[in-house]
Amino acid sequence: MNLFILFFEFFKVGLFAIGGGMATLPFLYDLAGKYPEFLSEQMLADMIAVSESTPGPIGVNCATYVGYNFAGVFGGVIATLGLIMPSIIIILIIAKALDKYSESSLVKNAFYGLRPVVASLVCCALVSILKSAFLPRISTLSESFNIKQIIGIIEIPAVILFAVLFAVTRKVKIHPIFIIILSAIIGVIFKFQPVL
Numbered sequence: 725m726n727l728f729i730l731f732f733e734f735f736k737v738g739l740f741a742i743g744g745g746m747a748t749l750p751f752l753y754d755l756a757g758k759y760p761e762f763l764s765e766q767m768l769a770d771m772i773a774v775s776e777s778t779p780g781p782i783g784v785n786c787a788t789y790v791g792y793n794f795a796g797v798f799g800g801v802i803a804t805l806g807l808i809m810p811s812i813i814i815i816l817i818i819a820k821a822l823d824k825y826s827e828s829s830l831v832k833n834a835f836y837g838l839r840p841v842v843a844s845l846v847c848c849a850l851v852s853i854l855k856s857a858f859l860p861r862i863s864t865l866s867e868s869f870n871i872k873q874i875i876g877i878i879e880i881p882a883v884i885l886f887a888v889l890f891a892v893t894r895k896v897k898i899h900p901i902f903i904i905i906l907s908a909i910i911g912v913i914f915k916f917q918p919v920l
Contacts, residue, residue, distance in 0.1 A: 727795060727802050730762065734787050734806030739814075741783060742842055746785035748807075749849030763790050769856035777904045783807055857882050883912060 733755050741748035749772070749863065756765045756880040765772070768786070775785035791803025809878055825831050885907060893903055 726761075727799065730791060730799060731802050731806035733759065734791075734803045735809055737787070738807040739810035741845070742838060746782065747842055747845040749852060750788070750845055752783075752786055753852055758803050759815070765856065766768065766852070767862075768896075769794075769853070769860075772853060774798065780893045796846060857886070879916065 737748050737751040737755065752763075752768055753765065756763050756768050764907040771786050771789050772782065774789070775782040778785060784807060785787065787803040788800045790799075792800035795802070822831070823889050825868065858879050859877055889903055889907055893900070
C-alpha cells in the first residue's frame with residue numbers, strides 16, 4: 725500500500741508541477757509535511773543541494789532518491805515512474821492537439837496564463853530554499869525576539885558564501901558546474917554545518 729501511495733504522490737507532483745524541476749519543490753515540501761516517512765524537510769533541503777549538483781532534472785533526482793531511501797531500488801523506480809508518467813501522457817496528448825490547434829488564440833492565451841503560475845511556483849520554491857539555507861533555526865525564534873536573536877538564527881557563512889558565489893557567477897563567465905564543485909569544496913574545507 726505504501727508503494728502505491730508513493731507512486732500516487734509523485735504522480736500528483738508530476739501532474740501539477742508545471743514549469744520544470746524547480747516548480748516541483750512546493751509539492752515536494754507538501755509531500756514532506758504529509759508523509760514524513762518518505763522524507764523530512766531537512767532531507768529535502770539536502771536532496772535539493774545534491775540534485776542541483778548532479779545531472780538530470782531535480783524532480784526526477786528527488787523522486788528516485790526518496791523512493792530508494794524508502795523501499796530500495798524498486799521504490800526508486802516506482803517513485804520515478806510516478807513522477808514522469810503524467811509528462812509522458814500529457815506530452816503525447818498535447819503533441820497531437822498542438823499540431824491541429826497551434827495557431828488558436830485559445831491555446832496562445834492558455835500558455836500566456838500559465839507563465840505567471842510557473843513564476844509563482846518557482847518563487848515559492850526559492851523562498852523555501854532560502855529559508856532552509858539561511859534560516860534553518862527560524863523555529864527557535866521566540867515571540868519576543870530581539871535583533872541579537874534574529875542575527876543568531878541567520879547562517880552567516882551561508883549568506884557570505886551565497887553573496888560571493890552569486891557575484892562571481894554574475895561577473896565571470898564560469899560554467900555552473902565549477903561553481904557547484906567550488907562551493908562543495910569550500911563547505912568541506914571550512915566544515916560549515918548549521919546548528920539545528
